[in-house]
Amino acid sequence: xxxxxxxxxxxxxxxxxxxxxxxxxxxxxxxxxxxxxxxxxxxxxxxxxxxxxxxxxxxxxxxxxxxxxxxxxxxxxxxxxxxxxxxxxxxxxxxxxxxxxxxxxxxxxxxxxxxxxxxxxxxxxxxxxxxxxxxxxxxxxxxxxxxxxxxxxxxxxxxxxxxxxxxxxxxxxxxxxxxxxxxxxxxxxxxxxxxxxxxxxxxxxxxxxxxxxxxxxxxxxxxxxxxxxxxxxxxxxxxxxxxxxxxxxxxxxxxxxxxxxxxxxxxxxxxxx
Amino acid sequence: xxxxxxxxxxxxxxxxxxxxxxxxxxxxxxxxxxxxxxxxxxxxxxxxxxxxxxxxxxxxxxxxxxxxxxxxxxxxxxxxxxxxxxxxxxxxxxxxxxxxxxxxxxxxxxxxxxxxxxxxxxxxxxxxxxxxxxxxxxxxxxxxxxxxxxxxxxxxxxxxxxxxxxxxxxxxxxxxxxxxxxxxxxxxxxxxxxxxxxxxxxxxxxxxxxxxxxxxxxxxxxxxxxxxxxxxxxxxxxxxxxxxxxxxxxxxxxxxxxxxxxxxxxxxxxxxx
Amino acid sequence: xxxxxxxxxxxxxxxxxxxxxxxxxxxxxxxxxxxxxxxxxxxxxxxxxxxxxxxxxxxxxxxxxxxxxxxxxxxxxxxxxxxxxxxxxxxxxxxxxxxxxxxxxxxxxxxxxxxxxxxxxxxxxxxxxxxxxxxxxxxxxxxxxxxxxxxxxxxxxxxxxxxxxxxxxxxxxxxxxxxxxxxxxxxxxxxxxxxxxxxxxxxxxxxxxxxxxxxxxxxxxxxxxxxxxxxxxxxxxxxxxxxxxxxxxxxxxxxxxxxxxxxxxxxxxxxxx
Numbered sequence: 001x002x003x004x005x006x007x008x009x010x011x012x013x014x015x016x017x018x019x020x021x022x023x024x025x026x027x028x029x030x031x032x033x034x035x036x037x038x039x040x041x042x043x044x045x046x047x048x049x050x051x052x053x054x055x056x057x058x059x060x061x062x063x064x065x066x067x068x069x070x071x072x073x074x075x076x077x078x079x080x081x082x083x084x085x086x087x088x089x090x091x092x093x094x095x096x097x098x099x100x101x102x103x104x105x106x107x108x109x110x111x112x113x114x115x116x117x118x119x120x121x122x123x124x125x126x127x128x129x130x131x132x133x134x135x136x137x138x139x140x141x142x143x144x145x146x147x148x149x150x151x152x153x154x155x156x157x158x159x160x161x162x163x164x165x166x167x168x169x170x171x172x173x174x175x176x177x178x179x180x181x182x183x184x185x186x187x188x189x190x191x192x193x194x195x196x197x198x199x200x201x202x203x204x205x206x207x208x209x210x211x212x213x214x215x216x217x218x219x220x221x222x223x224x225x226x227x228x229x230x231x232x233x234x235x236x237x238x239x240x241x242x243x244x245x246x247x248x249x250x251x252x253x254x255x256x257x258x259x260x261x262x263x264x265x266x267x268x269x270x271x272x273x
Numbered sequence: 274x275x276x277x278x279x280x281x282x283x284x285x286x287x288x289x290x291x292x293x294x295x296x297x298x299x300x301x302x303x304x305x306x307x308x309x310x311x312x313x314x315x316x317x318x319x320x321x322x323x324x325x326x327x328x329x330x331x332x333x334x335x336x337x338x339x340x341x342x343x344x345x346x347x348x349x350x351x352x353x354x355x356x357x358x359x360x361x362x363x364x365x366x367x368x369x370x371x372x373x374x375x376x377x378x379x380x381x382x383x384x385x386x387x388x389x390x391x392x393x394x395x396x397x398x399x400x401x402x403x404x405x406x407x408x409x410x411x412x413x414x415x416x417x418x419x420x421x422x423x424x425x426x427x428x429x430x431x432x433x434x435x436x437x438x439x440x441x442x443x444x445x446x447x448x449x450x451x452x453x454x455x456x457x458x459x460x461x462x463x464x465x466x467x468x469x470x471x472x473x474x475x476x477x478x479x480x481x482x483x484x485x486x487x488x489x490x491x492x493x494x495x496x497x498x499x500x501x502x503x504x505x506x507x508x509x510x511x512x513x514x515x516x517x518x519x520x521x522x523x524x525x526x527x528x529x530x531x532x533x534x535x536x537x538x539x540x541x542x543x544x545x546x
Numbered sequence: 547x548x549x550x551x552x553x554x555x556x557x558x559x560x561x562x563x564x565x566x567x568x569x570x571x572x573x574x575x576x577x578x579x580x581x582x583x584x585x586x587x588x589x590x591x592x593x594x595x596x597x598x599x600x601x602x603x604x605x606x607x608x609x610x611x612x613x614x615x616x617x618x619x620x621x622x623x624x625x626x627x628x629x630x631x632x633x634x635x636x637x638x639x640x641x642x643x644x645x646x647x648x649x650x651x652x653x654x655x656x657x658x659x660x661x662x663x664x665x666x667x668x669x670x671x672x673x674x675x676x677x678x679x680x681x682x683x684x685x686x687x688x689x690x691x692x693x694x695x696x697x698x699x700x701x702x703x704x705x706x707x708x709x710x711x712x713x714x715x716x717x718x719x720x721x722x723x724x725x726x727x728x729x730x731x732x733x734x735x736x737x738x739x740x741x742x743x744x745x746x747x748x749x750x751x752x753x754x755x756x757x758x759x760x761x762x763x764x765x766x767x768x769x770x771x772x773x774x775x776x777x778x779x780x781x782x783x784x785x786x787x788x789x790x791x792x793x794x795x796x797x798x799x800x801x802x803x804x805x806x807x808x809x810x811x812x813x814x815x816x817x818x819x
Binding site: 021022023063064065066067093096097098195196241242243244245247250 | 572575576585589590596600783797798800801804
């Protein structure tokens with residue numbers, strides 16, 4: 001079933017508008033291309049509504065946030081809601097400063113997101129309405145493990161119920177949940193955490209999955225998470241002696257480029273809770 | 274003949290000023306280095322004239338446009354005209370918003386460009402003085418094919434006549450034309466379209482070719498287009514199982530790094546019409 | 547001895563705040579991760595003090611400078627001084643415009659840097675209090691060679707004495723010096739100069755070395771320089787036919803990712819003068 005969601009991206013080749021950070025912007029664009037969609041990167045308030053109008057999905061990534069980008073995010077998000085485009089929020093760094101936390105909370109209040117995708121520290125910050133994390137990576141105490149899974153699932157379902165958004169929490173284990181059903185996903189490799197921007201790339205690709213599969217946000221988001229994790233596994237198989245995180249970064253994008261729906265179907269490791 | 278143009282870049286190692294987008298800025302810098310020139314990336318109005326003055330060529334790329342960058346482009350372009358430096362315009366996204374279209378038209382009005390290089394949608398927008406495209410990739414209806422070639426050549430020659438600029442239209446087939454002669458170039462591979470920024474990289478490299486070969490804009494621009502396409506062919510030969518668009522991106526830059534004038538001479542596939 | 551400095555980075559995994567340019571920002575983040583630290587990239591004045599407060603080191607890189615970033619650099623640098631965090635200055639392009647030179651001189655006046663790391667043109671500009679260079683690469687007349695080494699060492703020691711900062715000058719031969727002792731380092735390969743951002747990457751990694759080894763700035767900075775040069779040597783060994791500067795860039799980051807303290811210990815080539 002999940003394999004079809006990738007096939008649809010290839011078939012429809014949606015145009016995805018990304019308001020994203022400059023650290024990983026190139027990788028996000030190449031990842032969106034790798035999965036079969038087309039990226040447009042623009043964060044200028046002057047024409048942001050016009051740009052988002054010609055796209056089919058909007059990916060709002062809060063990395064390297066500044067007031068000019070917040071204005072763009074607000075405008076583009078509202079316009080996308082008006083046009084019933086898919087909109088995703090990646091609240092990078094929510095909790096690491098009050099400026100970022102407040103901006104994320106405002107976005108969630110003003111825009112109806114189809115998916116909110118972050119690490120566990122960021123999602124906890126948003127659910128609490130305040131919070132502090134240590135930078136842009138999840139706090140170690142906040143890593144999702146088999147141990148705290150039982151507590152996290154109802155927590156995420158509740159946050160989904162309150163926001164009306166699918167919530168995707170990625171880390172060691174990944175959770176993708178609406179108010180009723182939670183995909184518990186066990187694809188991926190720990191070495192993916194030593195590459196900058198695998199989360200940003202996933203958000204870009206996930207927006208393409210949402211835009212190409214408009215009937216089912218939950219499955220589309222889960223399919224994207226499985227695809228990313230599976231690409232981490234496939235990419236790792238091609239690693240040679242001497243390869244490290246820079247090459248692994250390329251191998252993961254390459255693996256998405258070469259991934260077929262059938263491969264995703266067979267390689268996705270998940271249960272529904 | 275075209276091979277000499279690459280040899281001249283290696284010999285003179287011109288310093289190329291790039292006002293470019295943040296999506297592909299790193300790849301542009303590495304591509305400029307690969308072909309034997311040196312890049313400087315700066316888009317700050319405060320010292321843009323001073324920066325461009327120490328360079329030998331200016332590459333203006335309109336991706337991720339904003340008002341601050343337009344000010345820099347205007348200042349740097351005029352200063353470069355004053356100093357008789359080579360200036361290239363890459364009108365990324367012209368036609369995708371009225372803000373971008375208007376900015377491009379203003380640049381063409383205010384600055385004398387040696388070359389304008391874009392995809393067919395962008396060039397049509399500029400030639401018409403208005404227009405709409407779907408994002409930053411060429412519209413499908415606008416792809417250059419053997420079928421519409423006959424109509425495009427006089428169209429591009431006319432636009433070159435009106436602007437006094439060499440016009441380079443890149444896509445499936447590439448055209449590089451002044452008012453009289455049009456290079457029809459058939460190097461390259463379709464997979465290059467699945468990498469973000471091959472056009473931006475070409476613009477950076479082409480500016481280096483122009484700066485190192487000041488006597489002949491048309492041949493210098495055509496040589497750069499052939500070199501890029503040939504690098505796409507050479508890079509593809511090195512692709513291994515599991516490789517995709519991220520690795521292909523590196524292989525193309527690598528191919529330019531290793532390309533010799535003789536190889537370009539022999540591999541360039543073009544006719545003059 | 548120097549190998550331990552890398553081991554400490556892996557052990558302590560410091561969070562490094564980078565205010566850096568958008569050309570090489572992705573490579574800097576991946577290099578900081580490769581050496582075992584965590585990067586956070588932020589240049590927004592609004593929350594820059596809050597962000598730098600949760601980090602253990604600050605890397606200020608002046609590439610693509612603008613007034614907004616200068617404000618951020620000033621605020622973050624002063625806050626880091628207050629908190630006794632390690633602070634490094636990479637004065638990219640000092641000397642290439644009066645705006646950049648003045649900004650660098652102001653930073654040195656207002657902030658106590660643990661290390662200033664640049665190419666020889668940039669360091670000479672700062673030591674003279676004015677100057678002109680040709681772009682962001684060192685002037686050829688300014689390349690450090692066996693011939694001018696004798697004159698450079700006392701010059702750098704003097705500049706270190708006046709600033710109270712360790713001075714790291716990187717180029718063909720690298721010098722890392724305080725007022726008394728100068729490491730003369732002969733690791734690395736000339737091909738590293740054909741990659742954009744190896745200097746930026748070194749600055750990010752060096753800040754991690756400083757933060758993880760707070761007792762000894764001189765040795766920590768020298769260890770980072772040796773590690774970078776050694777990675778250039780190791781990465782080169784893995785180069786295959788057809789590989790060029792784009793692949794070499796990845797191989798260097800990969801080499802740091804795989805480098806062990808023992809390997810650095812044995813591969814570091816230096817003398818103390």
